[in-house]
Amino acid sequence: MNILSLFPAIPLLMMLGLWLSRNTKQIHAVMVTGSALLLALSLFLVFEYAGLRKAGVTDPMLFTDSVMWYRPLNIHYAVGVDGISVLMLLLSSIIVFTGTFASWQMKTDVKEFFMWFCLLSLGVFGFFISLDLFTMFMFYEVALIPMYLLIGVWGSGRKEYSAMKLTLMLMGGSALLLIGILGIYFGAGATTMNIMEIAGLHNIPLSLQRIWFPVVFIGFGVLGALFPFHTWSPDGHASAPTAVSMLHAGVLMKLGGYGCFRVAMFLLPDAAAELSWIFIILTAISVVYGAFSACVQTDLKYINAYSSVSHCGLVLFAILMINSTAATGAVLQMLSHGLMTALFFALIGMIYGRTHTRDIRQLSGLMKIMPFLSVCYVIAGLANLGLPGLSGFVAEMTIFNGAFMNDGIFYRVVTIIACTSIVITAVYILRVIGKILYGTCTNPEHLKLTDATWDEKLAVVVLICAIAVLGLAPLWASEMIHGSVTSIISHILN
């Protein structure tokens, strides 16, 4: 069995294990074993991949495998990874692992919650390993639908409204994707669904590419919070339970960026080069508008959700620049944003679980009451605003560097506009930190609260370590990404 097939297989086995579990202890045991296995597996894959590359293997995709599934449409179960997907797998498994611990205290319907959670992660892992358009799309949708119940049943606030809005908007995106996939498949001569083979054929006429590129890009862009299709994100994230917010903002939104790059731009390269300016403008709006919106929110989760819109906008902004430096930055940003948003949402969930409010006007002086969580919150904030030494800096620096390298006044201007988000980010992050962590605690109820428990500490520490590793030693990751990104970019440019 191919090593990559283990990634969707383990969540499947976890679901089976959960189904058979009888009490919370067994459920936790299944979840910890499974997610630790996934984490170990993805780390092993990273080393293995780096080793193969070092040994001089130059295939664009490694660990490939392909099994015929539906013959009439040439649908295969085809898997393979390059530097981008390997790191995405690592990111996903870190988030699944920490998400398990972040929802350790969950009381109601634990078993069902984790079953849907596993289904969600199954979709995510499947998506990142797939090389076949159909299989990829299938896993994509598998990852979307559990959100409805996860938010609707276990969420908070206006959960029914948010769950429905999120599901329908994302399904709207996937409707675009489905027709886009058919367009690509029949446009390329209806001989193969394999992404690498379609790219190799490079035979879709430009007139068709002009139709399908916007369709597919917007289809994935909805999930990547492309302006003006981002409106599901704040409501969805605000209502979702902690672990789901983590996985959704940390990984699921990356599916959008990854898909835009791997499918929309890679398979429809000529139209991508021609029409990228439209989407660059939209993403620049995402970046700045998201940051400004975050400044005026009063709910911690809304602040973070809008911050995610801004940061994920930056991912799309960078890949549309069509140069390998910016694209490397985009992948680094996916990793970095995934880790730090997950950290943020985990911390917000922990604070909310104690104070029962996320309104920043009602919170203050938490530093004295729960020092561990507060310090971690500061670290997450600093990573978010791009402090050197943490992951955010590496990613944004690379992106803006790369974007500015493009000739032409248009690129320079939008880059400068997008750069302003750095300042605005600092404004909303520091405002929140100052407001809720420092000062004196005004609510006497809050004085009785306790600091993090062991499971929460574990989740938070793992995430912080990952952020610091990426911030302090980014070279191994950026080398891995750069190799894979370059081959895609050069395909688009030729």
Add this chain to the structure above:
Amino acid sequence: MDYSGIFTYMHSEIVLIAVIVIAFLYDLFATGERARKAFHPLMCVLMAAVAVVSLWPWPSEGGEVFGGMFTYEPVHAIVKGILAAGAFIVLLQSDVWLSREDTAHKRGEFYILTLSTLLGMYFMIGAGHFLMFFIGLELASVPMACLVAFDKYRHNSAEAGAKFILSALFASGLMLYGISFFYGTAGTLYFSDLPDRITGSPLQIMAMVFFFSGLGFKISLVPFHLWTADTYQGAPTTVTSYLSVVSKGAAAFVLMTILVKVFPAMAEEWRAMLYVVIVLSITVANLFAIRQHNLKRFFAFSSISQAGYIMLAVISGTAFGMTSLIFYVLIYTAANLAAFGVISTVEQHSGGKVDMADYNGLYRTNPKLAIIMTLALFSLGGIPPFAGFFSKFFIFAAAFSEGFKVLVFIALLNTIVSLYYYLLVVKAMFITPNENPVPAFRSDRSTRISLVLCIAGVILLGLVSSVYDGINAFTFGM
């Protein structure tokens, strides 16, 4: 004339007739209490046997009997098998309803009527001549009206029966009128002779429209759908489920074969007509479904929009489209029967609760039924990894490959609307709290078996590609 083909090409019809005769005789002579108890299992076993016999693709070559009135193709075996399997599951789900005091003495009638309609569909599928087709259609409709009005002392059921028989008769009349035009212009009604004599003259186009309208009533496409909601609501739930899958699936398949085989010369005309009908069926039905509170009405509109999706395969007119159609009908059968199985068993055990509000909090009391309903709805909505996703994808691909891009896009936008109202049911079951939900109960064994079969279908039919390949192998020479 050579009648030797009767026992080979018509073997599934003969087996079905034998079962009907057995049911009739058993009902007549087996009057003891124990014998009555054994009636249901006996019929289920026999029906399963019919399904297996029909599905067996034997003989492997096509042929004709009665001078071309009745034809046989291996693909017919697949379709007949699927319909028989659907009828088998409907029988499994019918036991509790048929054990009620007011229906128990009519048990035998139910079996005979149901199987008669199935026989009618078999003849419809096998027809090689318009009159044969018409006889099959009538055999499928008239007993169906009796079934709809089966609970005749319930006001709704009687009304539904009347509505059904009146619209069915009107549709048949219209169709017969159209068929007479064909005879007038072409001089023959044999499917094999007609294509050469179809010239696309205005009279023939009109005839084709009449013919199509007649079948449109059976498939309940917009604008021929007006009887659907009332009939579905009024009919006994078991009959509704039979009506929504088996009779619809048969009519859709026949429509496609006739349009493709008999009217290739008028392809442009019927495609234009189908285009409008598809857009209307999917959109109008979806918009109406959103507003429904009664689950049976809700599924009536859902099934109209599903019929619209099925027509996407018909409009493609290719072998690929035919495979997709059969595949879609198969999966739709599994999913819809699972949903109706839940509705039926909840109705029987809760004193007739079929409103969506009654399902609030169902997950707290009957988690298994709620999960089954959810999976069925996800499949109907086209959510992977459930089978509905695959069937929808192939239907769309079939229409797309023939260039109906805008149509596919409209259909795709409608899947979002349909997902919305399917999720409303999921929301009711899982999220909305309820102070007195449907109390926990244990359904009877045969319903449980049927639900397990349906859910296995919903999960496996898509993931296991050999089912699709199997169907594809038979439609290739269409």
